[in-house]
Amino acid sequence: MLFFLARRIGVMLVTAFCLTFVVFYLTNIPAKLETLAKTQAGSRISDAEVASWLDRNGYNQPMLVRYGEWLGVARGWTHAADDGAQSGRCYILSGTTEPGAAPARCGLIQGYWGNSTRFRAPVSEVIGARLGATGMLMLWVLIVMVPMALVVGVLAGMREGSRTDRTLSTFAIASTATPEYVSGVVFIALLASSTVGLSPLLVSWGWIEGPVLFQGNARSALDNITFWNFALPVMTVALYGMGYVARITRASMTEVMTQQYVRTARLKGVSFPNIVLRHALRNALIAPFTVIMLQIPWLLNGVVIVEVLFSYPGFGWTLFEAAANNDIELLLAASVVAVLVVLITQLISDIGYVYLNPRIRVT
Amino acid sequence: MTKDSSNGLHQGVRGYARECKDGKLSRREFLTRATALGVAAPAAYGLLGLAAPQATAQTAQMGGSMRIQMAIKAQRDPRTWDWSELSNVCRGWLEYLVSYERDGTVQPVLLESWEANADATAYTLKIRPGVTWNNGDPFTASDVAHNIERWCDASVEGNSMAGRMSALSEDGKLRDGAVEVVDDLTVQLNLSRPDIAIIVNMTDYPAAVVHPSFTGDDPIAEPIGTGPYRPVSYDTGIGAVIERNPDHTWWNEGNGAYLDRVEFIDLGTDPAAWIAAAEGGEIDLTYQTTGDFIDIFEAIGMPSSQAITANTLAVRFNQESAPYDNVNVRRALQMAVNNALVLELGYNELGVVAENHHVCPIHPEYAELPAPTVDPARAAEMIAEAGLADHEFELISIDDTWQAASCDSVAAQIRGAGINIKRTILPGATFWNDWLNYPFSSTEWAHRPLGVQVLDLAYRSGVAWNESAFSDSEFDTLLDQASGITNADERRDVMKRLQEIMQEEGVAIIPFWRSIYRNLRPNILNAEMHPSFEIRYQHYALS
Numbered sequence: 001m002l003f004f005l006a007r008r009i010g011v012m013l014v015t016a017f018c019l020t021f022v023v024f025y026l027t028n029i030p031a032k033l034e035t036l037a038k039t040q041a042g043s044r045i046s047d048a049e050v051a052s053w054l055d056r057n058g059y060n061q062p063m064l065v066r067y068g069e070w071l072g073v074a075r076g077w078t079h080a081a082d083d084g085a086q087s088g089r090c091y092i093l094s095g096t097t098e099p100g101a102a103p104a105r106c107g108l109i110q111g112y113w114g115n116s117t118r119f120r121a122p123v124s125e126v127i128g129a130r131l132g133a134t135g136m137l138m139l140w141v142l143i144v145m146v147p148m149a150l151v152v153g154v155l156a157g158m159r160e161g162s163r164t165d166r167t168l169s170t171f172a173i174a175s176t177a178t179p180e181y182v183s184g185v186v187f188i189a190l191l192a193s194s195t196v197g198l199s200p201l202l203v204s205w206g207w208i209e210g211p212v213l214f215q216g217n218a219r220s221a222l223d224n225i226t227f228w229n230f231a232l233p234v235m236t237v238a239l240y241g242m243g244y245v246a247r248i249t250r251a252s253m254t255e256v257m258t259q260q261y262v263r264t265a266r267l268k269g270v271s272f273p274n275i276v277l278r279h280a281l282r283n284a285l286i287a288p289f290t291v292i293m294l295q296i297p298w299l300l301n302g303v304v305i306v307e308v309l310f311s312y313p314g315f316g317w318t319l320f321e322a323a324a325n326n327d328i329e330l331l332l333a334a335s336v337v338a339v340l341v342v343l344i345t346q347l348i349s350d351i352g353y354v355y356l357n358p359r360i361r362v363t
Numbered sequence: 364m365t366k367d368s369s370n371g372l373h374q375g376v377r378g379y380a381r382e383c384k385d386g387k388l389s390r391r392e393f394l395t396r397a398t399a400l401g402v403a404a405p406a407a408y409g410l411l412g413l414a415a416p417q418a419t420a421q422t423a424q425m426g427g428s429m430r431i432q433m434a435i436k437a438q439r440d441p442r443t444w445d446w447s448e449l450s451n452v453c454r455g456w457l458e459y460l461v462s463y464e465r466d467g468t469v470q471p472v473l474l475e476s477w478e479a480n481a482d483a484t485a486y487t488l489k490i491r492p493g494v495t496w497n498n499g500d501p502f503t504a505s506d507v508a509h510n511i512e513r514w515c516d517a518s519v520e521g522n523s524m525a526g527r528m529s530a531l532s533e534d535g536k537l538r539d540g541a542v543e544v545v546d547d548l549t550v551q552l553n554l555s556r557p558d559i560a561i562i563v564n565m566t567d568y569p570a571a572v573v574h575p576s577f578t579g580d581d582p583i584a585e586p587i588g589t590g591p592y593r594p595v596s597y598d599t600g601i602g603a604v605i606e607r608n609p610d611h612t613w614w615n616e617g618n619g620a621y622l623d624r625v626e627f628i629d630l631g632t633d634p635a636a637w638i639a640a641a642e643g644g645e646i647d648l649t650y651q652t653t654g655d656f657i658d659i660f661e662a663i664g665m666p667s668s669q670a671i672t673a674n675t676l677a678v679r680f681n682q683e684s685a686p687y688d689n690v691n692v693r694r695a696l697q698m699a700v701n702n703a704l705v706l707e708l709g710y711n712e713l714g715v716v717a718e719n720h721h722v723c724p725i726h727p728e729y730a731e732l733p734a735p736t737v738d739p740a741r742a743a744e745m746i747a748e749a750g751l752a753d754h755e756f757e758l759i760s761i762d763d764t765w766q767a768a769s770c771d772s773v774a775a776q777i778r779g780a781g782i783n784i785k786r787t788i789l790p791g792a793t794f795w796n797d798w799l800n801y802p803f804s805s806t807e808w809a810h811r812p813l814g815v816q817v818l819d820l821a822y823r824s825g826v827a828w829n830e831s832a833f834s835d836s837e838f839d840t841l842l843d844q845a846s847g848i849t850n851a852d853e854r855r856d857v858m859k860r861l862q863e864i865m866q867e868e869g870v871a872i873i874p875f876w877r878s879i880y881r882n883l884r885p886n887i888l889n890a891e892m893h894p895s896f897e898i899r900y901q902h903y904a905l906s
Contacts, residue, residue: 034796040437042445042521043795046827049520119599120437120581194642194663211663216639219628222601229643311630311640313601321600324792 005347012343019335024067027328033059036326040117058089070114070332072107108336114329118321123333126318131337133222134307134314137233138299140225145238145245146292152242153249153288158276160254169250176243184236184309192216192232218312233310237303241295245288252287256280286356293349297342423888423904428624431898432637433650435629437599439580441571442514443521447809448650450568451898452603452627453582455592456497457573460488460507463566463812465670465893467725473502473572473589475548483559483847486552487545496574497611498587504544509575511552512537526820526827527564530554557847560819563812568895589613591620591901603627605900621904641665641882648883648890650898654711654764660882667880670892672810673723674879676709676769677821678758679871683832684802686751693869695745696756699780700773701737705874709769714877720865721822722858723876726814728845730859735866739780746782756784759804761794765877770805773872799830806830810894814858815846822870831870838864 026032036059037050045053054060058069058077068074069089076089080099090102093112106112113123156168175183190197194211202208215229256262257280265275304316311317315334322330353360434448441457444450450457460474471477475491494502514524517535525532531541531552543551554561564570574587583597591613595604605625613620628646630636634656640646642663652660657667680687680696687693703716715724722729746752756777760770767788777784798806811817820826823842824834841861848854865871881892888904 031793031796035792038795040439042443042523044445044523044798044828045521046799053520118437121599188639192639192642210644212642215643215645217630217636217643217645219602219630219640220643220645308631308633309636311636326792 008343008347012339015343016336016339019339020070020332021067023331023335024070024328025063027326027331028059028063028066032326036117036328039325056087068107069105070107070329072105072109072112074107075104076102076106113333116322116327116330118325118327118330123329126330127315127333127337130313130315130318133312134300134303134316136221136225137230137237137303137307137312137314138296140230140234141237141241141299142292142296144234145242145295148238149242149245150249150285150288152246154253154276154281154284156246157250157253157284158257158272158280160257165250168246172243172246172250174243175239176241176247178240180236180240180305181309183239184232184306187214187232187236188216216310218310221312233306233312236309237299237306241299245291245295248291249284249288253280253284256284259283282356286353289352289356290349293345293352296345297338300338300341422906423621424906425621426623427621427905428626429622429648429887429900429903429905430626430628430646431648431650431900432630432640432646433627433898434632435597435599435601435603435627438583438597440519440522441573441582442516442524442569443519444569444571445521445523447568447896450571451650451896451900452594452597452605453571453586453588454590454897454899455605455625455901456586456588456590456594456608457571457582458588458590459570460510460565460572461562462899463563463895463897465891467812469563469566469812473507477562479559479562483557483561484554486554486561488550488552490548490550491614492548494589494614495612496587496589497593497608498574500574502589503547504550506572506575507550508542508544510570510572511542511550513573514570515541522569524564524567524569527567527570528561530556530558530561556843559846559848560813560816563816566812566895568897591615592625600629602629619902621902622900625900625903638663647887648898649881651892651896652880652882657713657880657882665882665884667882668890668892669878669880670894671715671725671878672876672894673725673817674810674877674894675717675721675723675808675873675875676766676805676877677721677808677830677871677873678770678773678803678805679831680869681800681802681804681830681832682834682870684800686749686754687802689749690867690869691745692749692751695742695749696777696782697869697872698736698745699739699742699777699782700872700874701776702735702872702874704776705769705772705872708772710765710875710877713880714875717873717875718862718866719869719871719873720862721808721817721871721873722814722862725876726812728814728854728858730855730862732859732862732866739776742777743781754783756782756803757787758784759787759789759794759801761805761807762788762790763807766805766807769874773805773874799828809896815842818842818861819846822865833868833870835864835868 033054034050037053038045041049041053056079058079061077065074069076078086078088078091080086085097086099087097088102090104090106091097092115093106094102096102103110115121116123116126119126152168152172156165159165191199191214192212193199193216199208199212202213203211214232216232218229218233221229262275262280265279300315302316303314304320307314307317308320318330319334322334433451435452436446436449438449441450441453459472462470462472464470471491473491473494475489477486477488479486488507490502490504490507496502511528511531514528515532515537516522517525517532525535531554532538538555541553543553545551552561572589573582576587577585583594586593591608591611592605593608595606597603607620607623630640634652637646637649638656638659641660649660652667661667680693682688697719706712706714706716717723718732719735758770758774760767771786774784774786798804808817808821819842821828821830822833822838823829824839838861841857845854845857845861848857879892883890886906888906889902
């Protein structure tokens with residue numbers, strides 16, 4: 001077990017190292033640095049001003065050296081101003097200008113995640129706040145999606161080919177085949193517009209007070225989550241994932257229902273609900289469990305569209321903003337977080353197997 | 364000082380008033396010019412025999428809050444602001460010496476009045492007495508001098524005020540003796556050349572007046588200013604919250620600061636998201652609405668407010684890159700394009716047709732020229748004569764709706780004349796990397812109160828934003844001359860020649876002057892669209 005954990009953590013570190021290097025390389029090609037200088041010092045500055053800005057802010061060193069700075073193995077750049085004040089990576093990160101007061105190295109190893117150029121704040125703060133927002137979204141998506149998917153999958157899979165199966169399968173396939181950018185827009189038009197869809201009808205019948213039933217924008221959910229401002233983004237994400245998990249559950253369920261022990265139970269005269277709940281369900285849940293665990297990293301990175309569509313500033317939205325503004329250190333930190341989340345959820349699903357199926361051992 | 368001895372008016376102003384009454388000068392032009400020369404707006408209206416319009420403050424209620432849709436960008440040193448959004452957040456505490464109004468007048472804010480001498484080479488600024496900073500310090504002449512010195516410092520990357528203050532600076536710094544502090548409330552500006560734009564330049568959004576203690580890049584952290592509000596929070600990309608400052612007595616107490624709280628919300632660049640937010644009751648006012656969305660907002664109960672402006676799209680040639688170094692090629696491409704069609708297809712006819720030079724009819728010194736000829740057949744001939752019959756031209760634009768649509772219309776007309784042209788649309792993140800150097804591309808230019816201002820910024824030889832690489836000594840000399848003429852007709856004569864040079868040299872296709880719009884809830888007062896996108900929430904109120 002310990003060896004297994006150590007190996008997993010080793011894989012995690014190597015993956016994070018490779019991924020961050022690729023991200024670092026791509027965000028540090030000269031044209032990208034020029035974009036950065038222009039977003040930072042003024043979109044209409046001249047080439048000479050770009051060069052001077054890059055020089056003053058430590059971007060003019062070889063790429064490998066700068067990657068080393070970020071990791072914390074190379075010494076941070078320094079720049080002495082005319083008035084004797086020192087500036088440099090470590091001076092900025094530790095908030096001092098006095099020569100010699102800052103540490104020589106200040107990267108990931110020393111615990112410095114750097115500063116976001118887009119948000120002008122420490123990366124750890126930005127990522128922390130945004131992960132929290134996405135966490136709330138993910139929590140509600142999982143609360144809606146998992147029970148719905150399991151119920152639909154089990155109901156469809158317990159009698160293969162029946163009318164219930166066909167109806168529910170059609171629904172599951174339709175929901176998973178509709179991309180979020182389609183369902184999100186349809187939901188907004190249908191439920192959150194005062195001119196088209198359901199809301200004008202409901203208003204004319206006097207059933208709702210405000211102009212719209214649901215809010216088509218989830219910004220206010222950042223301070224205060226209500227059913228009305230959070231339902232649409234949650235439903236948009238949940239519906240897409242739900243169909244997929246339901247399909248896997250159904251496949252797994254139909255397979256279990258053909259097993260000999262299920263037939264034996266039926267011949268013994270056990271009632272059908274009892275067979276489904278006590279004999280079939282636990283075995284049928286192994287495959288959906290993996291898929292649900294896989295949905296978590298997908299939710300984290302795949303909510304970009306939904307978060308941008310509903311202007312909900314979470315992790316996906318932060319990735320979008322960081323990429324659009326070439327925010328190097330924020331993108332690096334986001335990739336580290338993404339790797340961590342993928343591998344941790346995998347670890348949980350590997351360990352979770354043992355409890356669902358005693359025949360599997362973690363070694 | 365050459366002043367009318369009887370009532371202290373600049374001698375040019377009476378002339379302007381006569382011209383205005385004779386119909387030679389529009390009221391808007393008169394007001395811009397008269398107030399730029401130091402006449403107070405009520406007096407300027409008085410010269411026309413009119414009463415100054417009264418603000419609707421009577422019905423304004425104290426209290427309430429307002430939510431405004433606007434992009435929230437990372438803050439930096441005010442003099443380096445490159446987006447008016449940056450200034451709008453800070454307007455509640457960082458005020459300006461003077462302000463540009465919707466009706467074309469320049470109004471005093473932290474100044475009480477100003478006067479120019481006859482040839483516009485010396486200005487006397489009178490500072491408003493009784494103004495204090497919100498940390499208790501009095502606002503004095505040395506604060507003004509300090510700010511002008513900051514503006515003149517060209518060594519700061521992106522300091523666009525340096526160009527606006529060039530008549531006061533030397534070697535990228537404030538020239539010795541250019542600013543004299545006469546007494547606590549008087550500052551004398553000594554210009555190296557005549558410049559009629561120096562006061563209106565102080566209305567531009569990077570000219571926010573900061574406290575002498577301000578350094579660095581963050582006007583939010585230490586919000587020392589003279590205005591009635593203060594920031595509560597500022598989150599880039601998300602929003603900003605402003606509240607009335609209870610610990611500070613504003614010099615203009617009683618004439619504003621109605622709202623308790625103002626919230627700016629960044630909803631991204633997709634107007635559909637703004638609509639969704641407005642429907643959900645999450646925003647009360649948009650920063651700017653464009654195209655079809657103006658009607659959609661009106662349909663959901665948010666009327667629009669319009670400002671007529673000199674905002675435009677310069678579809679310019681870079682004269683340093685072949686084949687645009689040939690004036691005949693440039694003129695031929697201009698000749699292939701009917702500007703009225705570009706306005707219709709590119710901007711839904713929400714503006715006025717322009718004439719391929721960068722002076723708008725609402726500028727005081729605009730001279731009327733015959734409309735440019737449109738002759739696609741002759742255009743194709745000229746291209747063939749230049750040996751470019753098989754050449755494929757390329758027109759680059761940013762991926763913004765109306766800018767891309769306008770360029771599509773320009774390219775379609777050139778193609779219609781039988782000239783090969785392809786269109787390239789670049790995302791905003793890459794477009795601005797090289798905007799000065801594209802051979803043939805379009806750039807959005809903002810409104811400026813005087814015609815000479817944009818010419819100075821964009822077409823004078825060798826200036827930083829000269830994207831057309833236009834360099835013409837006659838043009839430069841005439842521009843210097845125009846910048847010193849206070850008399851209307853005289854300056855218009857010079858302007859006429861400047862406009863003609865731009866047309867003759869085929870500098871750019873300037874197709875239209877666009878009006879700009881914002882949408883707001885009907886119970887909001889004093890929040891009409893401003894030609895420079897200003898959001899002066901210290902005057903906004905709920906009824």
